[in-house]
Amino acid sequence: MRLTSILVKWNPLKYLGIMAGCLVAASSINLFVVPSSLLTGGVTGIAIIFYFLAGLPIGVQTLAYNVPLLIASYKLLGKKYTIDVVIGTIMFSFALDATKFLSGMLPLEDLMLASIYGGIFNGIGYGIVFRMNGSTGGFDILGAIFKKYYSMDIGSVIFGFNCLIVAVAGALFSISSAMFTLICMYVTSQMTNKIIDGFNQRKAILIISDKAKDIADGIIADIGRGVTFLNGEGAYTGDPKKIVMVVVSMTQIAKIKIVVNTVDRNAFMMILSASEVQGRGFTRPNRQNVKFRTDQKIDPEMEQKIQDALAKRGDD
Numbered sequence: 001m002r003l004t005s006i007l008v009k010w011n012p013l014k015y016l017g018i019m020a021g022c023l024v025a026a027s028s029i030n031l032f033v034v035p036s037s038l039l040t041g042g043v044t045g046i047a048i049i050f051y052f053l054a055g056l057p058i059g060v061q062t063l064a065y066n067v068p069l070l071i072a073s074y075k076l077l078g079k080k081y082t083i084d085v086v087i088g089t090i091m092f093s094f095a096l097d098a099t100k101f102l103s104g105m106l107p108l109e110d111l112m113l114a115s116i117y118g119g120i121f122n123g124i125g126y127g128i129v130f131r132m133n134g135s136t137g138g139f140d141i142l143g144a145i146f147k148k149y150y151s152m153d154i155g156s157v158i159f160g161f162n163c164l165i166v167a168v169a170g171a172l173f174s175i176s177s178a179m180f181t182l183i184c185m186y187v188t189s190q191m192t193n194k195i196i197d198g199f200n201q202r203k204a205i206l207i208i209s210d211k212a213k214d215i216a217d218g219i220i221a222d223i224g225r226g227v228t229f230l231n232g233e234g235a236y237t238g239d240p241k242k243i244v245m246v247v248v249s250m251t252q253i254a255k256i257k258i259v260v261n262t263v264d265r266n267a268f269m270m271i272l273s274a275s276e277v278q279g280r281g282f283t284r285p286n287r288q289n290v291k292f293r294t295d296q297k298i299d300p301e302m303e304q305k306i307q308d309a310l311a312k313r314g315d316d
Contacts, residue, residue: 018088018134025125026095030102032118036111039169039181041162043138059097066137073141089137115184123191130196153193202274204247205256209267212242218259218306219246262309
């Protein structure tokens, strides 16, 4: 695929989101991190170190240091991702120097506050960028590589690499500065993961009931989610049982509970966190596209009870 054909398929909203995330992260660095003599880690952290030592512009350095990482991105993550990384790197580097005027506008004498709030807003900015499937370059590229090949959390991977930079910072500056930088980085990594997962949280639900068929039919008909039957067996009784498994969004858990309690108040239900869900139906559920079995019929009386319960809770 030629580069020009890729550029034609750009999604403007996606790149506006990346730009917004870069501005938030860059503003946080200039507002909280740099004035408090803290670091952020990654390529930007290295740039900040040389900014303190020689006064070199942080944004220009960040752009220059990213060249070898962009080459690795092209080889391991592909052309399309690398184009996004190049765009994100340029945006972030420009935003770092463009928001330099914020430095000193909100002086904080308490380094703990600076590290916490700097980490929060850094994480929000980076999380938005990753949610748009973009990158600000630097160690974000390494995080994306580890996520792709090892399914590791991006924020946690970046935090691990950043510990090396903190060690260097501790040697060059002070131990207290390095310790507060670690706090800032930890908060950043946790907030990054929260932002990435927060908009797409899923729950896997297992339901054991003697009325598994009715529960499954109710979930499909009234919530529009696909359901899978697992074969189980009671350890004490030895009786065969059907286990209902369904994966839903956070907002659909209450509806699932209503359906289950309406059909069988004695049902056993387990709600598990699903850190990552891929497959049909998981960008957004669409009841119009659900293909029902030709022999699938829900009991009219039970259907009415479920509808009444949902209406009573105001979840229609």
